Amino acid sequence: MSRGLAQLYEYTNAHFLADTLLMRLHAYPEYAAHTEEHDRLVESLDSLRLTFDSGETAMTLDAIEELRSWLAVHIQGMDLRLSTYVAENGIPVIRR
Template structure:
């Protein structure tokens, strides 16, 4: 069972962000069904993807003079900090903590983040003067 579906309601109408989100959702759903042997490597992939995605968004916010940059970057830092705590536990073999984060925290956080902060960023990018 998928934790999150990549649907039109999660589209921000800016291709590069939507593509990153689709990859995140794919990894999230793969983690939901991964066995304990595969889980740590997939969790590492999701962590690295998240770091890279946030770096790209941070770059776009600076490039396009996004007025909400401070709050948005702050949210990225907060989530990466939380992610690192769970990654540390997974790295120690405490898979159950990673599974809890994947199933109970990330889907809800991602859906809210996309429909609020990322939607506002994409709207700003899409409406900038040519």
């Protein structure tokens, strides 16, 4: 696996785990749609890894950039909506 692909795997795994925990903790209403989008990216990453391992590295570099762009759109869209929801419906803080 290329270094760029490995970094993308690490980043997305950490990101998706954090998102999933937040959505479950806050009973996020868009949980299904959000996790479906995560699943599609994981499928693309798995497919990309297979392509890279078969020796098609030039095509893989372009695909990695495409996935990075997709992830940026996801963060600016679905993740922003999630963070807004959590901020508006978060666990109340007890103040003394």
